[in-house]
Amino acid sequence: MSTNQTLQVRVARKAVEAQDIVTLELVATDGKALPAFSAGSHVDVSLPNGLTRQYSLCNDPQETHRYQIGVLRDAASRGGSTAVHDAVQEGDVLTISAPRNHFALAHDAKKHLLLAGGIGVTPILCMAERLAITGADFQMHYATRAPERTAFRGRIAASAFADRVHFHYDSGEAVQKLDLGALLQQPEAGTHLYVCGPRGFMDAVLGTARAQGWPEAQLHYEFFGAEVAKSDSDAGFEIKLASSGRIIMVSKDQTVTQALAAAGVEVMVSCEQGVCGTCLTRVLEGVPDHKDSYLMPDEQAANDQFTPCCSRAKTPRLVLDL
Numbered sequence: 043m044s045t046n047q048t049l050q051v052r053v054a055r056k057a058v059e060a061q062d063i064v065t066l067e068l069v070a071t072d073g074k075a076l077p078a079f080s081a082g083s084h085v086d087v088s089l090p091n092g093l094t095r096q097y098s099l100c101n102d103p104q105e106t107h108r109y110q111i112g113v114l115r116d117a118a119s120r121g122g123s124t125a126v127h128d129a130v131q132e133g134d135v136l137t138i139s140a141p142r143n144h145f146a147l148a149h150d151a152k153k154h155l156l157l158a159g160g161i162g163v164t165p166i167l168c169m170a171e172r173l174a175i176t177g178a179d180f181q182m183h184y185a186t187r188a189p190e191r192t193a194f195r196g197r198i199a200a201s202a203f204a205d206r207v208h209f210h211y212d213s214g215e216a217v218q219k220l221d222l223g224a225l226l227q228q229p230e231a232g233t234h235l236y237v238c239g240p241r242g243f244m245d246a247v248l249g250t251a252r253a254q255g256w257p258e259a260q261l262h263y264e265f266f267g268a269e270v271a272k273s274d275s276d277a278g279f280e281i282k283l284a285s286s287g288r289i290i291m292v293s294k295d296q297t298v299t300q301a302l303a304a305a306g307v308e309v310m311v312s313c314e315q316g317v318c319g320t321c322l323t324r325v326l327e328g329v330p331d332h333k334d335s336y337l338m339p340d341e342q343a344a345n346d347q348f349t350p351c352c353s354r355a356k357t358p359r360l361v362l363d364l
């Protein structure tokens with residue numbers, strides 16, 4: 043399947059799933075089966091306001107008649123979640139990409155530990171559905187602010203794997219809160235950890251796991267609507283295009299892709315948040331200041347590629363393979 047394949051889908055159902063969370067059920071406009079997907083997959087959705095956003099599929103991967111996505115209204119939205127909540131209606135036709143998976147289950151794992159924070163439950167729930175069907179050994183922990191903000195509570199309670207899901211509410215008693223130190227204290231060979239949620243949750247889970255000695259190969263994660271960390275020390279720098287030798291200045295307040303576009307050099311972008319990898323560009327000289335959540339730590343450390351939609355430079359100049 044080409045990763046550039048696009049699909050026309052109709053919003054067959056839009057429903058309020060929890061406070062500030064809606065689900066969309068998408069079906070093919072031609073009524074045919076949709077391309078198959080694996081647990082952890084996402085689609086790029088082109089929204090009516092021109093933005094493209096990535097949303098994880100949260101239905102059972104055995105289904106081919108629909109894709110389901112869940113979207114949180116994000117108070118800090120740059121237009122993506124607001125468009126889904128306010129502008130997309132049942133019956134609308136949307137263009138989406140075919141499903142892609144950067145967050146796949148490790149099929150050789152002996153045991154799976156699934157951790158969801160807030161709306162990060164979408165790919166995690168899909169994984170749980172899949173693991174339950176295959177009879178795999180898994181446990182899921184789902185942390186949210188409060189029960190009324192917890193998407194899919196009813197679906198989980200009615201599922202065959204309800205007894206393997208532990209809910210943790212910020213608003214609840216201390217005793218039921220997620221104790222990461224205890225949960226992750228002993229990495230076991232063959233146990234894989236999967237985490238999806240807001241940045242603070244991800245940082246806490248991954249930071250605890252790494253501090254407790256979990257090997258990187260057993261950690262799987264997907265950042266969700268990541269905020270790109272801006273820093274007061276962000277400064278201007280220059281980009282040199284390897285093909286022509288042309289120099290383009292990136293000001294303090296511009297992204298590299300904005301500076302390139304202003305100079306007539308287009309780099310394909312999608313999320314513009316360092317999440318999807320669409321803009322990934324090779325770095326031939328200089329040291330990038332990585333701000334993405336797409337590259338693995340060892341890939342970032344190699345400093346031979348970066349995401350120009352959000353990452354910057356630690357050196358006065360980057361030479362790019364453009």
Ligand code: FES
Nearest residue numbers: 312314319321351
């Ligand atoms: Fe998605 Fe840059 S456009 S990582």
